[in-house]
Amino acid sequence: MNAFTRTSIELLVLGLVGIAVSFGANAVRETGFIKLTKDYFDKGNPGNKTKPDGVALPADDSSSVATPGASMQSGRPASSSLSGGGVSTHLQHGYQEISFDDVVGILNDPQTAQGLNILVDARKADLFNEGHIPGAIHCDPYEPQASIETVLARANGVEKVIVYCGGGDCEDSVFMCRELIEASVPNETIFVYPGGWSEWTAKRMPVSTASEE
C-alpha cells in the first residue's frame, strides 16, 4: 500500500470516527444540544407587521418596519450598527423597536414593578449573571426551553415584552422574539431594544447581578 492510499484511508477513518463521536456527543449533552434541522437564525414571522397605531406595513419590506414611527421607536433603522462599522443588513428584522429613553421611562414606571412590562435578556447565561438591566429575566434564544416558561408566565397579559442582547451587531434579541412569537406571545407586545447591553452600560445605567429577578 503506497503512502497516498494509506493516508487517504487514515483520513477517511478519522473522519468517520469524528462524525460518529460528534453526533454521539451532541445527542447526549444536556446543554448545548444542537438540533440538526432547527433554523436557529430564522428571524421569525412578526405576524401582521402592524405599527402600534394599527397601520399595516408591507410584509416584504423589513427595513421599513425598523422605524415604525411611534414614540416608542428608536428613530434609527434597525440595520444601523452601534459600532459604527457601516450598515449591517443582517440586523434588519420585522419587530418593533424601542429606544433607550423609552426603556428608561418604562423601568421608572411604577406599573413595571407591578409586572405590566417585562424585560428579557437574550444574552448568554454567564453574561446575564455578570450583570443585566434591573428586573430582566434571562432566556437564551438557542436553548429557550430552560427558561421560556418563566418568561411566558410573566408575559401573560403584559403591555410590553422588551427583548435585548449585547447591542451592536447582536441578533440574539431578534431570535428571542421569534421564540416568543412561537410560544404565542402576542406580536404587538414584543419590542426589540437594539441598543442593548452595550448602550445600557455605555450610558452608565444601573445594573443588577441578581440571578433571579
Next chain:
Amino acid sequence: MDGQENAGLHGERGIVDRRESILRRLDQSGIPLLLVRLILAATFIYMGAMKVREPFDFLKQVRMYHMLPESPPIYLNATAIVLPWLEIIAGLALIGGFAVRGAAAMLGIMLCVFTPAIFLRALSIQAEKAISFFQVVFDCGCGTGPVVIWTKLLVNIGLLALSVIALVSQSRRFCPMAWLEGRPPDPSS
C-alpha cells in the same frame, strides 16, 4: 574547463546531499515529528474543546463566514457539531501516534479552508470599518475569542507548515501504531 565544471557540480551536489542527509537523520531521530505532533495536538485539542464547550457560539461564528447556505439549516448545524470533534480526534491521533499522516492531512485540509476564509472575512471587516488590516480584530470562531487577525493568520500558516512536516515525515519513532503493526519503529534507520 569540463573538469572544473564537473568538480563544481560535484561540490554543489555534495553540499545538497550533505544537507539532505542531515535533514533525513534529523527526521529519522523522530524528535522533530514528536514535537510537531505535540504542538499540533495541544493546539487543536484545546481549540476543539473550546468550541465543544460553547457550541452555539461556534455555530454563530460558522454562520458569519457565509460559506454555507443558511437554508436548509442542516449544513450549518452539522458543521458546528462535527468540526470541533474532528479537531479533537485528529489531535488525539497525533498525540497517540495513530494515523499520524491521516490526522496531519485532516488538519492541513481544515487549515487550507479556514485560513483563506479568515483572511477574506478580515478584508471585508477592514473595508467595512475603513481601518488598517493590522487593526482588524474579531472572533474568528477558532476557540480563542477575539484575536488580532494578522497574528492569527501567521499562526495558521505556521500550523499548516507543521501539518505538512507531519505529513511528509518518514519517521515512525514514538508511534505506537508502527509497533502494533510489527514494523520497526523507523524502517530507514
